[in-house]
Amino acid sequence: MSLITAENSKPGSTDWQLTRMRLDKNEGIRTSFIEGYCSRQSVKAGETLDIFVSTKPASRFKLEVFRSGYYGRRGARLMGEYGPFEGKEQIVPEIGGRRLRECRWDKTTSITIPQDWLSGVYLGRLTTLPASPDEPYWQSYVVFIVKDDRKADILLQCSDNTWQAYNRWPDTFSLYDDGVHPGMVSPPGIDISFDRPYGKYRQIYENPQSVGSGEWLCFEFPMAYWLEQRGYDVTYCSNSDMVTPERGFKCKAWISGGHDEYWDVRQYHSAMAMRDAGVSLLFLSGNSVCWVSPFRDSSTGVPNRIITREAPYAGLARQQKFDELKKFEGHTTGPDEGLLMGAINVIPVNGGGDWICTQPEHWLFEGTGMKKGDSIPGMVGWEYHGDPAKIPGLEVVAGGTAWQSGVNPQQWTATIYPGPKNNFVFNAATIWWAQGLSKPPGHMPVWSHYSRPHGPDPRVQRITENLLRRAIGN
Template sequence: MRGTGRRRFLGLAVGAAAGLTACGPGGKPGPGPSAGLRAGAVPADPSPSASASASASASTVSENARPGNADWAVTKAGPQQAIEGFADRVSVLPGEQFGLHVSTTAAGFTVSAYRMGWYGGARARLVWKSGRIAGRKQPAATVDQKTRMVRTGWARTTAVDTTDWPEGSYLLRLDADGGAGQRYVPVTVRSRSTAGKTVVVNAVATWQAYNEWGGYNLYNGPSGGLPTRSLQVTFDRPYQYDDGAGLFLTYEAPLIALAERLGLPLAYVTGVELAAEPDLLHGAAAVLSLGHDEYWSPEQRQHVTAARDAGTNLAVLGANCCFRRIRFEPSDLGPGRVVVCYKGAYKDDPGYQAGKPATTDFRSAPGADPESSLLGVIYDGYPVDAPYVVTNPGHWLFAGAGVQKGDSFPHLVGVEYDRVNTGFHTPRPIEILAHSPVVCEGRHSFSDTAYYTVPGGAGVFASGTMRWVEALDAQGPGGGGDHGMDAKAGAFTQKVTENLLRAFAAGPAGSAHPAADNVAAVYGKG
């Protein structure tokens, strides 16, 4: 349901347009869903908190047993300004209200709220639909002269009440009168508790970092590169691209569909709450970082690290995770609605001048703390397109995948990748499951899928490739769609992800599956 043009844009053009250094720590990104995930069953022992997780699992199963709505997709986007909008809350608890700020050239529009999941393959359920709402064209956006942050200043169009909405990731579809245009507005109805659950984290800060609505994001400005990029970006604006969904459909929806089909006890949050609430992950079975989750605040990293140390498993189903250090600040509409990241210009940041951490890469001074100390792998470069090569076929995560040593899956490694590099702090013991040769702008390296365990019992998995979640939906013979990934890549990633999610939902994975270090065997040195 997503065009190959969008994939190609996200996978290749963004980094080039941003004027970033390829194949190095400053290098840049990569990225829709189709259908066809394999059936799964509810785990026999889903989590450490049996009663809470059994209830949550039953809730997931019963929710996805409801009839889905296959007509949820944006099929008639129309001109860019035909209709577009944003929510004034990134997330809400069930029963809370949020405002929609909508601009349209049509006389009226409707709003349809779709909860994204499995739903027998339909992928979404219509939870609520508005009556017709009067439309109007909102004023043009302005750009802050100092930070080049785009501001809309749009008035609230309507309020939405989430009473009786189940927790989950939602896309609100705006439909202008007469089929003039459609756009999504994403919002998360977040979980009150994560105890005993597998926590899906919507990577909203990263969505916003790449959002070039109004001509600016954290990579590009009118000049097409860093000199005129924004230093801050706000959630108080629509998402650009063809449908308004940010990066959600490419990097997150396929995994959510699989997890909900398996009947796992799930919780839903965003990185904004992980930063703001130190105890949010208390008792969580696992935390899932999906696809492209690059922008983290120090507080989010601290809270996820503490959860790992307390026995919560961590799965990084992408690459380039936890790479940029950010700060959340308030906007006129509320707290946590501005993402601050000065990157190399951090000395110009008033927050840094006031004593706050530098909003630059985590691995960079001042306060360098490479992401590998949490993830086990470290970001190594962009762009690549390479086969995924199995190194350790007997690993429990590959059970039932039917792979042998040296088996490969074309195009599964890309467009950004991570590797194990003991030149940076790397938790041990760590196992390398797949060791895939890559050539990035002439430099030879490797993409590694890795798994490590910690004394507290938690297991940490990192796919090492940004295409992992996308691959869950890969089907057919390959070719132009899905970056050329074929049905074999889809079946492989589905099976491995099923194994991973079931094991991580059952509690601290290191207790049942301790890592056996093989770095020296793979790299020839420890």
């Protein structure tokens, strides 16, 4: 029995989601009643993770840690319960240079990761403990990844750089805020820190389960749920774990899921090295490898805790028709993301369309019953990839029209090309691929830019099975 199968045979929890969540204000993103963050994006068994929590007003609270997975359709398993703790209000940091908001809160507790905690994405649910049953309780999450060094069939990279890029905590402090103009204005010269809570996700839809959990439950969890349901040998890592390629060399397939927009350029070179070493790369994602976002140390010297948006990758940069790019003139452009993924990013973006088969004879479509022109409705969105790259052996396996802003026609392509060692690189060209795999507890379906995926689809599941069968040899 595989480690994943054995783990998911254990009883799941019937109570792991947020039941009572309250924002500070209408249309806000912060819940100061109870909120927190972790000292690292990812941690190994045996290592220590610090957790920082603030409560306003000061109140007692508990911490329950859950591993997300399949667990007989329940979606998570309780791994440990900690506390009660005496909470206190912690200081919202002043605005630093480059609009940086970096918390330096007092540590609430530390967890040494037990040896039997399998790699995965872990949610720590924070719950206030009222003095009287007549008083309400409030909840939010903290999120972290348990990683490992073992050989595995599949390495699933979480898109946590992008979670943080769009995190506005405490109010307007994402990479898209300048403090002057409302909405998402994409200013240059902004830094953001992982040393702060995740506010409620606010980019394209409202999801109260996102408070403290980044975008994991929004766009990526359905993929992990499906992989673990089927017993695939999968392990997990953060974007920051890919600044060197060594972790990926121990796996047969690597997956980028959801919205994987922000990459340190070292991640790009790691993925290229993995491809050249024979690892198959699956970009089951959209808008990926779009912005060069270098890591730097926190103010206390912790590596990979601050990111910025330095420049576009080359496929985006050469489309000199988008005013946003002019803000970054003079910065070094990144390498061509198309030469990695098989297709470049497209601008302007934000739309949706149907995922249309163009090469039904390809092994990718075996067992799907799809014919040329058959479509998976609404599967493309809300951002996607455009022109295919000039790579020997590259094939466009799906493509068609996406409707940018719901009305403007725009072309997208899904591609596949061979690697040097009987491996391959596949680009699904949509953020919503995981929505076609499963609909787990805690996940809210999305609707954006006048388009939506329809949920689990047997064709998406079979295409993914075909990809993994070819990649891992099972």
